[in-house]
Amino acid sequence: MREPVTFIEIDQDFCQLTFATGAxxxxxxxxxxxxxxxLKTCQSTINFDPEPLTLRxxxxxxxxxxxxxxxxxxxxxxxxxxxxxxxxxxxNSGPLGMRAxxxxxxxxxxxxxxxxxxxxxxxxxxPLDRGTFWGKWLARNPYYNNRVIRVRxxxxxxxxxxxxxxxxxxxxxxxxxxxxxxxxxxxxMLKLADNDKAQAPKPSNGELIVDYGEDENxxxxxxxxxxxxxxxxxxxxxxxxxLMSYTGVTTISETEIHLTGISRGVMGSEQKAHKLADxxxxxxxxxxxxxxxxIYDLLTNYGDISPAWIDYAAWDAEAFLWLQQYxxxxxxxxxxxxxxxxxxxxxxxxxxxxxxxxxxxxxxETIKPPIYETVPRVNDDRNIVADxxxxxxxxxxxxxxxxxxxxQVDPTxxxxxxxxxxxxxxxxxxxxxxxxxxxxxxxxxIYSRWLITxxxxxxxxxxxxxxxxxxxxxxxxxxxxxxxxxxxxxxIDVTHRGIVDFFGSPKETRYQIISAEEVExxxxxxxxxxxxxxxxxxxxxxxxxxxxxxxxxxxxxxxATGMWWGDEEGRQTDGAxxxxx
Amino acid sequence: MIxxxxxxxxxxxxxxxxxxxxxxxxxSSATGFPVTAVLNxxxxxxxxxxxxxxxxxxxxxxxxEIDYVAMLHSLQGATLSIYHRQGSSGEWTxxxxxxxxTDNTPFMTVFEPVSARYISIVINQIREINVVNVGKVLTMxxxxxxxxxxxxxxxxxxxxxxxxxxxxxxxRSVTHKGYxxxxxxxxxxxxxxxxxxxxxxxxxxxxxxxxxxxxxxxPEEVLYGWCNRDIHPxxxxxxxxxxxSFQVEAI
Numbered sequence: 001m002r003e004p005v006t007f008i009e010i011d012q013d014f015c016q017l018t019f020a021t022g023a024x025x026x027x028x029x030x031x032x033x034x035x036x037x038x039l040k041t042c043q044s045t046i047n048f049d050p051e052p053l054t055l056r057x058x059x060x061x062x063x064x065x066x067x068x069x070x071x072x073x074x075x076x077x078x079x080x081x082x083x084x085x086x087x088x089x090x091x092n093s094g095p096l097g098m099r100a101x102x103x104x105x106x107x108x109x110x111x112x113x114x115x116x117x118x119x120x121x122x123x124x125x126x127p128l129d130r131g132t133f134w135g136k137w138l139a140r141n142p143y144y145n146n147r148v149i150r151v152r153x154x155x156x157x158x159x160x161x162x163x164x165x166x167x168x169x170x171x172x173x174x175x176x177x178x179x180x181x182x183x184x185x186x187x188x189m190l191k192l193a194d195n196d197k198a199q200a201p202k203p204s205n206g207e208l209i210v211d212y213g214e215d216e217n218x219x220x221x222x223x224x225x226x227x228x229x230x231x232x233x234x235x236x237x238x239x240x241x242x243l244m245s246y247t248g249v250t251t252i253s254e255t256e257i258h259l260t261g262i263s264r265g266v267m268g269s270e271q272k273a274h275k276l277a278d279x280x281x282x283x284x285x286x287x288x289x290x291x292x293x294x295i296y297d298l299l300t301n302y303g304d305i306s307p308a309w310i311d312y313a314a315w316d317a318e319a320f321l322w323l324q325q326y327x328x329x330x331x332x333x334x335x336x337x338x339x340x341x342x343x344x345x346x347x348x349x350x351x352x353x354x355x356x357x358x359x360x361x362x363x364x365e366t367i368k369p370p371i372y373e374t375v376p377r378v379n380d381d382r383n384i385v386a387d388x389x390x391x392x393x394x395x396x397x398x399x400x401x402x403x404x405x406x407x408q409v410d411p412t413x414x415x416x417x418x419x420x421x422x423x424x425x426x427x428x429x430x431x432x433x434x435x436x437x438x439x440x441x442x443x444x445x446i447y448s449r450w451l452i453t454x455x456x457x458x459x460x461x462x463x464x465x466x467x468x469x470x471x472x473x474x475x476x477x478x479x480x481x482x483x484x485x486x487x488x489x490x491x492i493d494v495t496h497r498g499i500v501d502f503f504g505s506p507k508e509t510r511y512q513i514i515s516a517e518e519v520e521x522x523x524x525x526x527x528x529x530x531x532x533x534x535x536x537x538x539x540x541x542x543x544x545x546x547x548x549x550x551x552x553x554x555x556x557x558x559x560a561t562g563m564w565w566g567d568e569e570g571r572q573t574d575g576a577x578x579x580x581x
Numbered sequence: 582m583i584x585x586x587x588x589x590x591x592x593x594x595x596x597x598x599x600x601x602x603x604x605x606x607x608x609s610s611a612t613g614f615p616v617t618a619v620l621n622x623x624x625x626x627x628x629x630x631x632x633x634x635x636x637x638x639x640x641x642x643x644x645x646e647i648d649y650v651a652m653l654h655s656l657q658g659a660t661l662s663i664y665h666r667q668g669s670s671g672e673w674t675x676x677x678x679x680x681x682x683t684d685n686t687p688f689m690t691v692f693e694p695v696s697a698r699y700i701s702i703v704i705n706q707i708r709e710i711n712v713v714n715v716g717k718v719l720t721m722x723x724x725x726x727x728x729x730x731x732x733x734x735x736x737x738x739x740x741x742x743x744x745x746x747x748x749x750x751x752x753r754s755v756t757h758k759g760y761x762x763x764x765x766x767x768x769x770x771x772x773x774x775x776x777x778x779x780x781x782x783x784x785x786x787x788x789x790x791x792x793x794x795x796x797x798x799x800p801e802e803v804l805y806g807w808c809n810r811d812i813h814p815x816x817x818x819x820x821x822x823x824x825x826s827f828q829v830e831a832i
Contacts, residue, residue, distance in 0.1 A: 003755050061758045063832075064625055066655055066709060069613035072625050112621055115613050128621060381747035389746070480743040480751035497746070523741055523754040 002481070003156040004522025006059050007163070008074055008104055010170070010184075011148045012116075012141050013039060014053035019119065023047050034119040038140045052148070055115065060107065068160065069115070071133070075105040075181070077151060079166075081517035082188065082354045082488055083528065086367050087467050088347040090397050090530075095343040097514070100188040100357055102151065102168045108132040108180035116140075134175065134182045144170050149186045151357075153521035164484070164518075166357030188355035189362060193303030195337025200302035201284035203335050204230055207277045208239065209256060214273040220258040221246065223280050228257050236266065236283040238333040241412045243269040243283065267331060268410040283411075284332045288452070291326045291349040292319040292364055295342055299362065303338045315364040322366045323349060325459065328450035331411045348448050348456075350463055358487060367467070369534035370491045371560050375510070378479065378486070379495040385524065388478035391498055394530075399468035401428040401443045402461040406451040415447050425454065427461035429469050444468075467533045475499075475511060475529040481518070484525050488516045491532055510536050582684065583793040583800045584677070586692040593724060594764075597651040597689055597791035598784045599716030602700075603642035608635045619713040622788045624653060624805070624832050627709040636703040639715060644698045649718035651689040651791040652702075652710055653805045653832070656682040659706040663690065665697035673701055686733065687803040689791050691718055712805065714791060719781050725794055726767040726824075732794065732831060733802040735762040760804060764794065765826035767817060774814050774823045782812045785827070792829065806831030 015037040017024040026035065026043035035041040042048045058070040059077075080101045088095030111133035113120045120127060130136075138144075146169045154163030168186035175182035192198065206226035212218060221237075221244065231237070234247045237259065247261025259280075265271040286294050292315045299305045319326070326349040332341065346352050351366040378384060407422035414420075433441045444464065451457055475494065479486065486492060490513045501507040511529035519526045544562040548554070551564040551572050564572060571577050583595065600620075607616030607628060614629035616637050628637065641647070644667050661680045664673035676692055700715050737758040743751040769778065784790065789807040793800070806829035814825040 001753060001755050003757065058625075061756075063757060064627065064655075064709075064711070067611075067629070069627075070625065112618070112623070112626060114615060114618065114626060121617075379747075381745055381749050383751075384746045385751065386744045386746050386748075478743075481754070482752050520741065520754070523752075524743065 007152040009150040011052035013050035083515040095347040102186040108176040198303040198338035199335035206280040385478040390476040406448040425457035583689040592797040594721040596719040600714040639700040648694040653712040662703040664701040732804040760831040767824040804831040
């Protein structure tokens with residue numbers, strides 16, 4: 001018998017100094033009284049020295065846990081889970097899928113100021129008789145945006161650090177309303193990379209100090225309003241619709257820098273006339289960089305995401321195994337939303353990133369066969385909760401043609417301008433469009449500033465068509481918390497009476513979990529699954545070393561991760577077959 | 582658990598609602614668990630010392646007459662000692678000495694009235710105490726009448742099972758939500774209701790209270806509970822007697 005418990009933790013900034021002592025230069029006896037160790041109440045802000053103070057709350061009615069101080073004022077916790085969109089196939093969301101969010105409702109109440117007021121014993125009033133917890137907290141802590149909020153779900157008797165922990169950033173707090181209800185809304189870490197918060201490249205401050213004619217030869221571009229450090233050399237700048245490369249930068253005075261070694265009208269742009277005060281925008285360039293490294297750079301240098309939230313070693317290992325051919329080059333000539341850029345990269349490399357609330361990391365994965373892992377099995381008897389299954393086809397996600405435009409002519413033109421691309425690779429499944437099958441076409445167009453080679457474009461068209469040629473099927477089901485380890489991104493094999501073969505027998509089918517949510521924390525988890533393209537029963541081979549054994553002499557692991565030429569029907573001696581794609 | 586001093590032979594129900602404590606000091610307190618927590622009725626605020634044995638000294642502000650001490654606690658396995666005295670120094674008079682606490686049910690001790698200002702509570706292990714009441718206990722005029730579900734047996738529990746598609750038992754989650762019961766008392770003298778019961782009726786709308794219904798047969802059945810509605814005593818129609826009933830939710 002298990003008894004679920006839930007804790008909500010909010011980290012507020014709390015000055016570690018003591019009022020009017022040591023480094024704190026506030027004055028004792030001030031009319032404002034002692035501060036509350038928050039920036040808003042600080043009387044010596046230059047010395048404000050915050051560290052996180054964790055406030056902990058629990059569900060109303062939840063029993064006290066010895067040694068853990070928590071305020072039982074949480075009325076409800078609801079989450080919208082992360083939904084990943086591998087390959088960007090679902091039209092219900094962009095290539096980055098849907099992001100996780102959290103909403104916690106609290107009941108406001110009188111409060112003793114325990115923990116939040118270091119000087120409560122010096123006050124001349126009883127805090128229980130003055131205001132409420134949230135009223136006072138919001139007055140003292142208006143700068144709560146982007147502070148960490150955690151949800152810990154576990155069981156009675158379990159240590160806090162062993163509980164399932166999900167982490168978010170506070171977005172807003174509403175209330176208290178006239179019923180004393182307060183709602184804290186939070187989003188996952190990737191909110192820091194939202195288009196309205198993160199742009200790449202960052203806007204440049206430099207402006208031209210003189211006019212330049214269309215055909216004028218420029219030996220040194222005169223720029224004001226910026227430091228030399230804003231234009232690292234060598235680089236490329238954009239002025240109106242013209243790109244110029246430069247090889248050096250020199251500081252002339254406090255108000256002027258020169259960009260030297262100028263080449264005009266580069267990378268397909270045209271030379272134009274420019275006027276004094278025209279903006280000089282530094283461009284962001286990536287040359288032959290693997291997709292994971294580009295995404296990492298965008299998140300950490302432009303999205304303001306701490307590297308602590310990313311296990312880059314794991315990213316590197318994933319990309320090393322599966323994405324070696326996805327080295328990209330591209331130039332971004334004006335500030336562009338980081339989320340938009342990452343969406344392009346994800347779609348064009350069939351990889352996806354998402355914030356995993358449990359691991360508290362931004363994860364990076366590609367669509368791949370699960371040949372290095374044991375796939376968990378889920379069935380009607382042991383796992384699937386009664387009456388919880390829903391099966392749905394997603395016709396909007398079906399694709400019969402994939403068009404990939406690449407080889408951008410002029411990077412200053414709009415990315416979706418089809419005439420601005422030198423090359424187009426099209427793959428079509430005409431059988432799928434025939435009257436005997438789906439009876440219409442569904443075209444997916446990809447405009448790529450990143451792809452370098454025709455092989456990359458061919459790969460994308462082939463793999464996207466393989467994945468979305470038939471209507472993707474989604475499955476929703478519930479599992480008991482004994483299976484709560486199953487989570488977003490996992491691949492599982494499902495046997496259910498509603499999924500059958502031609503003869504009506506239940507058919508074990510492989511799915512990927514694209515969303516998981518503990519709809520009743522500690523008790524029930526809802527999984528949203530989409531049929532996985534790498535089916536059960538097929539062998540997925542990889543090129544082997546020259547001294548690898550023959551198939552007959554290979555171990556089961558070698559057979560699972562290697563590949564051999566088959567007979568005229570593509571079969572091995574035991575009938576197994578490798579998929580060539 | 583309710584303890585009655587040996588000289589007390591009155592086994593009628595007791596209600597401990599009065600709290601005369603004005604201030605308190607403690608030998609040590611863990612961060613987030615100040616000793617002052619025992620003076621407010623919030624059950625989630627507790628005192629937890631950092632070093633054992635530990636003690637707290639409650640100041641009643643002046644010398645007053647008291648006959649009970651009650652606590653909401655997690656002292657199971659620890660010994661509890663309670664003393665009193667009138668001055669800020671001098672000998673302590675024992676109410677309990679090293680009483681072994683065997684469970685975490687609310688604690689009440691009732692004794693012959695004494696005059697005291699300071700109450701010392703000593704525990705020999707690091708444990709938590711949520712609430713302490715010190716004052717005069719209300720002794721009900723009659724025992725409980727009518728149908729009554731003993732408080733400690735009236736659990737409020739939410740049970741959620743999971744069954745698989747194939748009919749197998751997958752798991753069950755239980756959430757304990759405290760206790761809920763009602764108390765009824767008949768044949769209460771009208772004057773007694775006004776003199777003794779009414780102060781409790783007023784207090785019951787403001788703070789939780791301790792209640793022990795069967796102090797001799799089932800002394801372990803003590804609740805720390807609260808009423809969510811006003812209590813309305815009413816005449817029964819028989820002579821000058823009144824009756825009263827009230828619902829209690831308890832932790």
